[in-house]
Amino acid sequence: MAALISTDDEFDQDDNKENEPRVINYTCLINLITQQAPTGEAGRLYHEDGIKLNEIEEIRIEFLRILKIDHLWIMTNLIKLSLSHNKIEKIENLDALVKLCELDISFNSIKIMENLNCLSKLEVLLLAGNQIDTIEGIDNLKNLTIFSIANNKIQGWEHVLYLRQFKNLRSVNCNGNPCTLQENYNDYLIAFLPQIIYFSYSMVREEDRARAMKIHWRSIVKIEDDEAKAQVALKEEHALKKKSAIDSAAFVDHLDDDELFLLSFLNDKEGTALKNINDDTLAVFNEYKKNFSIVCHELYQFGIEQHSLREKEIEIFSVVVEEARDAVRDEARRIIDSIEKYKNESFAKFNIGIKEFDKKLDAKSAIDQTDLPIDVKIAKIQNFTENFNEFLSSIWTKLVYSEVVLHEQIEDVNETFKLNIADMKDIFVESVRVLFSRMRNILVEYRDTIQRVVVSHLNDFTEDELKIPSQFIDICGDINILSNTLASSHDIHSQIIDSREDEIISAVNKWFNDLVIRLRKYENSRHRRRILEISHVVQYHRELLHKHILTDDEALDVVAALER
Incomplete structure (x- = not known):
């Protein structure tokens, strides 16, 4: 079952709470889905079948003045979620949405990027129009393809290097942040994010990328060298963890070195x-x-x-x-x-x-x-x-x-x-x-x-x-x-x-x-x-x-x- 749910002020008027911020709850979800249910014979069959929240794949909850995210754990098959234009102050209670591919929390009152690492399948993340000053807390989003954080409060350039880890990233929008007003920011971003194709929803021209990379080529070489070393270290760490797991399963951990010998002299x-x-x-x-x-x-x-x-x-x-x-x-x-x-x-x-x-x-x-x-x-x-x-x-x-x-x-x-x-x-x-x-x-x-x-x-x-x-x-x-x-x-x-x-x-x-x-x-x-x-x-x-x-x-x- 899929449901695209859009709402307007009529829902608020029906509840006589037009301007009162609220929390997403079970009743709220049922009312939204019922309001947007099909009409005619399709609607009759829809209601007879029963509203199965755990089968909903797409939901849009807008203009309800939502203050807190909750009860979405019911919707385990949700793929697309829009919570834009509300009064949400904290990103939370999304842990159960393991299938979510697109999340829009634009135009809210969010200050911190948090509780997003659980959404490992997320491809689209829209956070425009909030009060965020640091891009963070999304290291596990390896499938991230489209990222918008326009019109926030980001001043530094550290986020550019942070975004290098997302190899599938193709579109970035940072417009409206203080950092974009600084000289050469655009060149810096397209030089250090070679994987992106669209910047601020405009296609990056190859001549602009080549010019930007020429300007920053020394720093790029150093960054790539550091990343290569970090990758080698990461592989070595994974190899050590794998070896440790095998050694433990074989009941002979730390017997291929001098640990047992040194332990015998530790208190002697x-x-x-x-x-x-x-x-x-x-x-x-x-x-x-x-x-x-x-x-x-x-x-x-x-x-x-x-x-x-x-x-x-x-x-x-x-x-x-x-x-x-x-x-x-x-x-x-x-x-x-x-x-x-x-x-x-x-x-x-x-x-x-x-x-x-x-x-x-x-x-x-x-x-x-x-x-x-x-x-x-x-x-x-x-x-x-x-x-x-x-x-x-x-x-x-x-x-x-x-x-x-x-x-x-x-x-x-x-x-x-x-x-x-x-x-x-x-x-x-x-x-x-x-x-x-x-x-x-x-x-x-x-x-x-x-x-x-x-x-x-x-x-x-x-x-x-x-x-x-x-x-x-x-x-x-x-x-x-x-x-x-x-x-x-x-x-x-x-x-x-x-x-x-x-x-x-x-x-x-x-x-x-x-x-x-x-x-x-x-x-x-x-x-x-x-x-x-x-x-x-x-x-x-x-x-x-x-x-x-x-x-x-x-x-x-x-x-x-x-x-x-």
Whole structure:
């Protein structure tokens, strides 16, 4: 349903509120649409069908002195909306209009461009005749083609560079703003907005554009260079986000770098100090870091590979299930089509049979003034009804049988899929345990090695009768202190490693359990809905049968006789 709704002062006079600002509400919308409804037979059908606000595609609400936008969330299919020449002070309550392509809020009292980013499909935006001083808040309007902000209060030129991001922009109108009175503004705009074809509703001449670009060529080169760098940075950001999402889904996020290693030393001040005793301890530390990072990277690569295998398994499973569902749906459509064909043929034969019976009844009555027994007609209707009901019962049986078989097949496929994914999950978990065990072994090797190096260093102090530097007294003043320091450091590192291992294993187990539960719930829900749909279709045709019989005047008498 589409409605183009224009209003005039008569609406205000009818409400006796000609000059009173108001809020768009449900009653207001209904009155507007009713006022502009078609006349004659079209109007009768329009009203009988009922006013469906959620089907309106175009609406014009003008000259009503509207103060606030509201209740338009009802009109979810709105494509074109005009609210010009009102008293609107704030752009709001447009979030539900996701299909809106054209919006006219010209000649109102709007000061701020806001709440427009939700209109991602918007192509035409008209804001002329308001009190706006900054063009902003429309970054998501990538389809914007026509933009008018004439006769506002824009003074600076920043909006020109802001509008460069709208690559589909073809027409811009800024007339009547203070910025247009400044020298060279027009040249600046057409130079920095090469995508526009019309400026202030006049076609931009190529010679004017070339001249303007020649004037500003240095700035244009710099802007294009900055935009290219920003585009590269944006692509890199998107790539990082995509990688992060994949890493998280693979349960190995941040294992391709040194984060886990650095985290283990974050709260280990003594261990950090211990590695800096001399070049030998630092060399041991670097060797530990290298070996630890190698295992982390192996775990990361294995996790990504396993994630890819799981995704392929899920994809194969989805294709198999969907193909089975499609096959049953296609068969169901053919069966339901056969109902329509059988119904039409049966009803036609029934009508012919009743008419022939009535003709015989009229002929016999004309000859001997007697009626044929009504039992004959009752028998015909009963026979027709029984046959049709038997047919519907057989259809119901076929459809339900196909659905039950499909449900059982999908449950079998789900179980096979569950076992396959469980095997993949178990392989992943076991490998994770092995790799984390290697990390722990590397940690033990590091502890033992650095202990030997530090003890050897302490012996040098004893032999030379030198004092141990004061900064190392508290961490390795003697063998006992060193042992305590290494034990504490080892515990910190072990806790970090154990915690990350538990986190990964818990996450993959939760993912597996959630997946199995989600698949089972979805299939059971789908199966129940399908059974209800089948029963509804059959019941619908049974009701059609009942209505068809009752539409025959003679049949009413027959039914009455049957009830007696």
